[in-house]
Amino acid sequence: MCILTLICSCIAQRSPYKEDIYNRRSNKKKKNDKPNIIVIITDDQDELLGSMHVMPKTLKWMRDQGVHFNNSFVSTPMCCPSRSSFLTGMYTHNHHVYTNNENCSSPYWQANHESRSFATYLSNAGYRTGYFGKYLNEYNGTYIPAGWREWLGLVKNSRFYNYTVNFNGQKMKHEDNYYQDYFTDLIANDSVTFLKRSKQYFPKRPVLMVLSTPAPHGPEDAAPQYQHLFYNNTFHRTPSWNVAPNYDKQYLLKVTGKMEPIEQRFTDVLQQKRLQTLQSVDDLVDKVCNELWMLGELDNTYILYTSDHGYHLGQYGVIKGKALPYDFDTRVPLYMRGPGILPRSKISNMVLNIDIAATILDIAGLEIPDHFDGKSILRLIKAYRDPQNVDSKGFVKTRKPWGDTVLLERGKITGKRYKDMMREQKRTFLENPETRLLYATPKQKRIYKECAKPENQPPCKVNQKYQCIKDPKRKLPRLMKCRPGDETKDLMLNDNGPPCHCKKRRKRRRIARLQRKYLQTQMKTSNLRSSIKRKKRSYINSVDENSVPPVSPIDRRCRVLQNNTVSCDQILYQDADAWKNHKDQLDDMIQEYRKMLEDLRKYRRHLKKEKPRETFLSQFDKNDEFLESVGLPGTSPACKCDTNQTNFNARKEAIKEARKERRKRKRKNKNKKRKRDCNQNDLKCTIHNNNQWKTPPLWNSSYWNLQSGEKLRRRDHPACKRDNMDCSIMDNSHWKTQPYWTNGPFCFCSNSNNNTYWCLRTINSTHDLLYCEFINNFISYYDLTEDPFQLKNAIHDVNYGVPSRSRKAYDYNTTSSAEDAQKKFGNAKAISSDQYFGGRDSDFETKQNLQKFQGSNSISSDDYFGDNSSKNRSYNSGPDLQEIKDGVRQGVTKVAGKISSIASGVMTSLQRKS
Template identity: 40%
Template structure:
């Protein structure tokens, strides 16, 4: 080897070694309330090109808790909610424990200790009051409280800044982009030798969903949110809330359409921001040295199962999120179907920095999954990737044995039991009158049966005449469906309820000779819908009585004053009420996906149990828990019990694939589900 060739070889070897050992830049791009199930990514072509086509899409990206502050706390710490104890967006969001313990052990503090220059720009946590800069951040620009697009306050490196309603100066999404670009450009020009870590936390598409003016006319008549389970209600086989949520009225449907449109419009500014970000990285020659992750703090629903809007639910539309990654060594235009989660972000960012994952973290670096995929077959020294993640909402109480809960629920939800429960109500036991659809009565055999009243209607008041007992499944299903619909509406203004009930009593009671001909069933249903829609859309009614509430429910009203920027809510539609959550919507779930199984198993604080098999039912239409044998339920419940209380790296044990045996403190534990 000649001296010149040897020198070139040595220089090349040193350069390659330096690249492998280098601390790469890392950027986390986080949106707020962005869905994947409703199709939002289909309207972000620049982000798709830059993050998906230039990197990996994790098609099974999930959050462990579909609520803003708990999920963001998990992103920052790599911990499940039951370990950082931020359960809600309220009191314990930036509470005492968070400030004293967990905020001191976030990606910011770990990366700063590793020599990174760190920056956080955008939304932090919902109850952040702007009075301090959290530890770990060299550059800090965070909005006070929750996401807004105009008229907000920020803590900018210790100084409080107030912003107004001028799009050019104040629009928050653009401000987040501009300050992020300024940070990168200044950093590369002044200290390119030092790696940087940047969190870009956008407000979109969170409410109040104010789009930039140039996008406010886009996506008219776009209905991608109307999925298979859109307005599928009521759902007597699902948890308490969905058993009582009825179909949306026309005004609710219109609201979901407009809200979906506004959400897509706000994301256009994010799409442009991502494009500007990567253009700058290319111009500064930093693409080769920078990792980027794109995701959201949780998903969203707009009309699914009749729920007008919101999050908090253990269903794909709320727990599944956009999840992309690109950077050195990351495959391009690849799709990984393995389950990844928000608790994996912190370990991944530490791994990129060459920092060993903290023992306290529950997640795992996504670079491990990339390595597993590259090797195709797992080597003996490489742990397999998980096939399960824990989904949790709320604190953990002690529940009865799963066998007892299951038997009680199965008995309760049998059609015969549901029929008996409904028939005990006085409204179904009165004699048939004109307009009445059903009548229940108790047989000599001790069972409840039903009449179809409309089959007895006549001009001679024969509606009181007896007829043969109907035992067909279709009749029972129809009766229970109507009963469920009448038991619930989307919220309530009390005066509307009173008026509606009074109108029902005014129906002809089939007495004596004063007989009127009955309306056809379809005409009655149409009249009822028009009456209800008219009442809900009546602004005078809403103005006089704003009692938008129902027992145990979290209900809200919406009017033309809600949105300040186009597209506006039509004044002609007035104010309406809807209920999007309930006090007992507390649950713990296993989301499992592998070569043979794809399911969501949940236990609720109400002792309700649900199981959805995505291989047979991809839209979670049917709770198929009754198809499971009790021994299988006991296995699932045991795994869930262990995940609900797992600490540190124990959590990897209970999310590992089936038949994977690990050694833990000289004790063999097998996840055999």
């Protein structure tokens, strides 16, 4: 009996252990097959200035146990455009968020793009979604974006203390208590809490979290325990650091000189503070990964670590900033770990920030929408598992070729540039005889079709029924019947050049001035009242008889008889004086009627020239571009029209200068009134002295007095201003946490108003290129295999020895028109730089190569040149400079976002769709 009791007690004691084992196994069975997804995105973190070297915890979890994409870029190196691309998987020219202000979190963005972010698709697929941290620069905190179950969104731009967040619909204000308010730690704590609760209450549902930290963005407030680290760190002093001025680069770098010692010191302190803020991000990554490990979800979770764009600190003499097209601003860190990823992997294929949204949908097992421009990088990860797909440089060869050229863009096209490009696009469009008839009426199409036949060409021949001739009085060709004796050689098509139609200058102002002058001389105040008031029926009497042309009567002394003979009075044959008087009278009448006839002819010519247009040709304005393209009357190139535009522009500039002078005089008069003596009785004045302000900056502080040699202009606030530049001031009160800035104020300029660009970035196993065209038509080209730090603009040194051929042949065989681009790349989801830029071979070989890829889903350099291209092709050959220039001009046309459907074919060739 005792033995039985002992056995029962042992069973009772062991039952909890068995139940625990059963529960663990049952929990594993209950786990959802879909993996969890966590994205950690920093703000302004660089890849090339050494920021990742000071984050050992992140490197342990992400690099040592995952894959590093060492050629990861952002399409637009600015906060709000890049984050909008990250959320939607679209290029900037597609979601239309060009800057950190315009359209950033606007009603248009909310209605058209925010509801189509990757969070919406995953939320509908059963994921529990949560967003923690900075969202968009202009987010006002009044709503929760669609697709997010848990929401902790920062209102406005990055802050570490004294900020406001929208926490699940309620605005909460935080102050400057580190233990309660430090934003990076708040993101870590709230995200871990959401993760634990989700796995506790919803174990079958996967989790999607985005952790958007403010570090290392300004104001660079580090946690107190890290404020002593990285003193005199010089990772940011790359070979391009303080290389200035750069006369071979764009305007901003041309006018930026070498940094002064105080500015060099500032870059060192800023680098120190940036690295300090990243230590809290390093702790965040470690905390999240440890929590996943404790929950047993680490092996079932994909974690991505990246940044919205890079940064520069003294590169090319620019003290700090972003938004430049060079690698230190466009290249970002990208690490990924999760199921099926080999530890310490390294993939060199190009990856963009627009690929992250497509990758998240692919991880969740969802179909990637058509409006996504990015493609899933899981293809590269899966192909990397086979060592045969990886070359010695880490480039992975996939079954569907991966594109090696991406688009980098910043800003949008101005209205004037847009009109110029549309005019050029229309001219190119009309040069194609197949497309210029798209706007013609059926009758006009029939006429053009008949005129194109060789049997209808003038002059008329035997048995020829019709001839197509050009009438100088008409703008369209005329199809006329052939009749015996017709002489149409002078009317043959293209025999005579088109008449000259010079554009008239506007004369409204001159006419109005002459009218005023006439009225001033003719009208007097004395007779003004009498001229206004008149008696009834007094109009006839008030008409000036001299204003009516004189009509001199004449005696009909000569007549024309029926037999066409002239008979005059006998006195004209007998009296010489009578004959002379009558002859003089006839001469006067002839002169008068000749003048009248000439006036009538002028009226008729004017009416013919100003005849209203009733056909489709009216849409081409008065430039007659369509008529020139079809060989019809337009403005002949040989015409020399003296428009006197120089004088007109000079007068216009003189008027502007006069207005400026008047404004200056008004301002001076106002300032003189303000500076009157305060002792005057008729004025109420106060004296402002150094004792007026009790808090810094004081009135006598150096904060208000910059050196005169800098030639700065001030208005109402102590910020430095320079023409066409975005400048600001740095002083001792800028940073509120240690280490402080104590070296005094200075002014620096970080951007210019013409720093809008469109670039093509190419990286593959043989090429590493950057080609850019700026809004002011400045062009730059860098070969990073020879110049890895982009120190020299090699646009004038390009000499690739491309076979010479005419521009017309190039336009026909490459992407010179939207129609050709649509035919060649319309179905392609990825293109290579070699394919886009045109031929390295002869025209015939290029055409043969292009025909191979019609209908294919993607094009790569290897497929275009063959598997043995590296052996058979000389690497000194390359795209012609003119071809590159024209190619990117096509790209500039299509990234405007407003270009008509004609340019959509070129757009398709650059967008990288999966």
